[in-house]
Amino acid sequence: MRTWAPCALLVAGLLLSGCSELPYYRQAIAGHLRLITDRQSIDALLGDDDTDPVLARQLGTVQELLAFARDTLALPSAGSYRHYVALGRPYVSWNVFAAPELSLEPVRWCFPFAGCVPYRGYFDQDEARRYASRLAAKGYEVSIEGATAYSTLGWFDDPVLSSMLGHGEDFLAETLFHELAHQKVYVRDDASFNEGFAVSVQEEGVRRWLQATHRPERLKAYERALARREAVLGLVDRARQRLRDVYALDTGDDRKRALKAQTLKTLYSEYQALKDAWGGYSGYDHWFDEGLNNARLASLATYREWVAQFRALYRRCGSSLPRFYTAVRALGALEMSVRHAHLETIEDCPVADPGRGGSHLEGSEIQYWESY
Numbered sequence: 049m050r051t052w053a054p055c056a057l058l059v060a061g062l063l064l065s066g067c068s069e070l071p072y073y074r075q076a077i078a079g080h081l082r083l084i085t086d087r088q089s090i091d092a093l094l095g096d097d098d099t100d101p102v103l104a105r106q107l108g109t110v111q112e113l114l115a116f117a118r119d120t121l122a123l124p125s126a127g128s129y130r131h132y133v134a135l136g137r138p139y140v141s142w143n144v145f146a147a148p149e150l151s152l153e154p155v156r157w158c159f160p161f162a163g164c165v166p167y168r169g170y171f172d173q174d175e176a177r178r179y180a181s182r183l184a185a186k187g188y189e190v191s192i193e194g195a196t197a198y199s200t201l202g203w204f205d206d207p208v209l210s211s212m213l214g215h216g217e218d219f220l221a222e223t224l225f226h227e228l229a230h231q232k233v234y235v236r237d238d239a240s241f242n243e244g245f246a247v248s249v250q251e252e253g254v255r256r257w258l259q260a261t262h263r264p265e266r267l268k269a270y271e272r273a274l275a276r277r278e279a280v281l282g283l284v285d286r287a288r289q290r291l292r293d294v295y296a297l298d299t300g301d302d303r304k305r306a307l308k309a310q311t312l313k314t315l316y317s318e319y320q321a322l323k324d325a326w327g328g329y330s331g332y333d334h335w336f337d338e339g340l341n342n343a344r345l346a347s348l349a350t351y352r353e354w355v356a357q358f359r360a361l362y363r364r365c366g367s368s369l370p371r372f373y374t375a376v377r378a379l380g381a382l383e384m385s386v387r388h389a390h391l392e393t394i395e396d397c398p399v400a401d402p403g404r405g406g407s408h409l410e411g412s413e414i415q416y417w418e419s420y
Contacts, residue, residue: 072168079141079171080200087131087207106213106220107132113224113257120260121253122369123228127205135210139194142176143167146188147342150295150304152288154346155188163236166350169195191343197223202231218254218270225253232373235380241387244354245376248362252369279322280332281352287315288345312340357391365397374399 090107093099110129117123145167146155154166170176173192180190196211212223229249235241251274258267294307319336323329338344358376365371378398379387390398 075171075175076169080204082171083133083140083207083209084204087133090130090132090208093132103132103213107208109217109220110208110224113221116257116260117225117228117253120256121225121228121249122232122373123225123249123253124202124231125228128202128228128231129206129208129224131205131207133207133209138211139173139196140209140211141169141171141195141198142173143169143193143195143347144176144180144183145191145193145343145347146180146183147346149187149189149342150301150308152291152295152342152346152349154343154350155183158237163238165239166346169198189341189343191339191341191347193347197227199227199230201234218258218266218273221254221257222250226250233376233380235387238380238384238387240350240353241380241391243351244358247351247355248358251359252362276326276329276331280319281348283315283318283322284345284348285352287311287318288349291342291345315340354391357394360394361391361397364394371397371399 090110094104094107094111114125114129118125147153156164156166157168158164168179170179173194176192180192183190196215197209198206200206206227212220226246226249229246230242232249233242233245254270255267258264258270290311291308294304294311297304297307316336319332335344361375362369362372365375375398379390382390
């Protein structure tokens with residue numbers, strides 16, 4: 049569920065990016081245009097007796113989720129996800145992450161309109177691999193991760209992709225709510241803020257959806273899935289902290305490499321122990337088995353760094369989504385270091401104050417990537 053720069057708008061960026069970037073932007077534009085060309089109207093598919101019944105049920109669920117997103121979650125839904133594209137592959141794009149050998153700070157790439165993000169996306173997997181190989185040749189650790197969806201941030205009518213279907217209704221709901229959240233609030237140059245907000249919206253959205261459709265057992269199963277997710281993330285967060293301590297040591301690189309290897313080995317062992325406690329549940333095996341390195345850990349951090357703080361902010365705003373959205377917009381208007389400082393403390397529910405021409409912090413008078 050990665051957010052991509054609005055591909056068609058990148059045409060304007062070609063004039064600003066230099067000739068070396070032309071092939072990259074060309075593939076981005078071509079990939080997006082292929083999706084536009086291949087899309088089919090969901091209404092037409094649902095009205096066609098020849099449409100596969102399984103696909104028809106999935107697309108019907110999409111329409112129900114969009115109505116719920118609009119009416120209950122106050123998310124924008126006009127235009128997007130009214131068309132369907134059969135990709136013929138498991139992912140719509142592949143994102144390349146990179147980090148130095150002895151640092152968790154990811155490499156960042158900057159794009160017109162979307163700003164700077166810690167990944168570089170490709171519609172063709174082989175192109176992603178070639179670019180990752182070039183980065184590896186320069187000494188970076190790399191990770192390539194498939195994306196089941198992407199957002200043009202409301203600039204264009206995003207289609208439903210076959211990669212979004214087939215993983216269960218909860219996954220589909222998370223994906224739609226996540227991408228629509230990016231259309232609700234997006235802050236340039238702050239990927240971790242954007243993703244933390246979208247993840248918090250997707251989780252609360254699914255909870256409300258399952259409650260509204262009177263499925264308590266599914267809700268319990270979803271909460272168990274979230275608990276497993278949090279347990280894995282806790283292991284990874286602790287490993288990342290140990291690695292930060294290792295990389296800050298006043299010692300030689302060889303010693304740091306040895307301590308790094310031991311830290312990653314310990315992380316893998318801790319995950320195996322966690323699996324045993326789950327009775328062998330293996331939903332995260334693929335993430336661990338594809339290899340642990342700085343780039344892989346950094347990619348996960350981008351999507352999870354601020355999730356706990358956004359959950360706390362939601363509660364501080366009285367568990368009201370409109371107040372929460374207003375608070376997030378107010379934070380988004382602040383300078384990044386100030387924004388992050390407020391997220392660290394979550395002492396109040398920020399509100400936009402048009403009379404002050406910006407944002408301020410209101411007193412707290414209001415009380416109060418898995419397989420399923």
